[in-house]
Amino acid sequence: MNPMISLSGLTKTYDGGFQALKRVDLDIRAGEIFALLGPNGAGKTTLISIVCGLVRGSSGTVTVGGHDIVSDYRAARALIGLVPQELTTDAFETVWNAVSFSRGLFGKPANPAYIESVLRSLSLWEKRDNRIMTLSGGMKRRLLIAKALSHEPRVLFLDEPTAGVDVELRRDMWALVRKLQQDGVTVILTTHYIEEAEEMADRIGVINRGEIILVEDKATLMHKLGQKQLTVQLAEPLAAVPESLAEWGLERSDEGHALTYTYDAEDQQRGIADLLAALAAAGVEFKDVNTRQSSLEDIFVGLLREAA
């Protein structure tokens, strides 16, 4: 299947000489939710801005739905809805007019029924005749999403969508993204909140200092890089790890009340059943065990440390 968005050799050097993107190659599949993860200043917004036509790439090509974003910008941009990071809205317009304006701007004839459905789905319907400046921050964020969806885009960019957003809106937004995916919309979100990528994305790309370090299915990524930890709560504290258990590489913690075993989730060789048997054989009594899988956050921090 052809990718929905394809970046090849995309480079961006700003006038001041700062290189924001370094030969980025990236394919985003139609209908997926792709999370672009990276620290502040990594190049996430620059990448999105180039695809959406706000910033001009220095070299390389970008296609959206097979349309080159420079030579065939009309067809490419008509497919895209962009929710920017900043809450940039007109103050004096009403919600209804602002969303209708966006639809016209993207070349679509008026469709009040569709605008109504967008506003309702974002809980903005009651506010349709209010001036934008009377809205709360969260409502403005909803409005920006409504504007981005006003022309029925096939690709939706969400640049840091949940920065400074309350829990309710975050949940609504996630539900909306899932609904859009069901309708076949490709969603690209940038974030530095890892739980967001973990919760939402099908695939994750990690960007740092203008380079894509890694692109992977979320499950594969977590599986591949995920470390698991088994912690055994002991009945009696141990002064030292018994000699016979040395090969397991256990760590004593909680003043000898617990032993921690770190293992790779992929490593099938050394099952935890074997460890528990070995513990019993060594005469170590335990009262509780628990396991913990490393989160995407741990993986991410590990990756960045590696790259640095």
Add this chain to the structure above:
Amino acid sequence: MNLYAIRAIYRFEMARAWRTLTQSIISPVISTSLYFVVFGAAIGSRIPQVEGVSYGSFIVPGLIMLSLLTQSLSNASFGIYFPRFTGTIYEVLSAPVSYLEIVISYVGAAATKSLILGVIILATAAMFVPIRIEHPLWMVTFLVLTAVTFSLLGFIIGIWADGFEKLQLVPLLIITPLAFLGGTFYSINMLPPLWQTVTLFNPVVYLVSGFRWSFYGIADVSPAVSLGMTFLFLAVCIGVVAWIFRTGYRLKP
């Protein structure tokens, strides 16, 4: 052509004018009326006729031009500067619209507003002094050309400005003096010979002269020259706007 986009931007800009009715329509009308009271009624009665036209009537075309110039500039520069300032310009820049469509809609809206204003001022003037229009078609032509040209110039200023001071600077320091010294209140034949020559470098002279000719058939320079200079100025503005969009100047890093 993305006609839906042109209509959307145009209507958005016109709606802004209605919201700021006092600033965009009423205040220019009041200030122009004051000119008529002062120069037309109070002082004008003591000034002899200028080339066979009473002074009050003589200044009408110049005053309309003065308002047209300053209002076109401020409408257009503010119209494009404000979305840059607030950041909402991102939406226009990311939309499937061509540069031509952006210019048509913003400049078209600004020019429409100042044309409406010009007509209102003409109607206001008609209440104070007798007015005759000898060449109505040419009058409309000069009116439209000037409104479009100076809206384009305003558009350029609105993109060039990186603060509200600069937005005011060009109209205040350059355009207003040029307009006042461009024969709004006098015929340049009244000036000493040296200043007559200097004045010919002022583009506003040609606008006012051509416009006045369409009213009373009297002109400082020939109407053909006026028309030619207006088109030249228009061409320069179009050239600069084309350069802005080709290089992404202050719009797209």
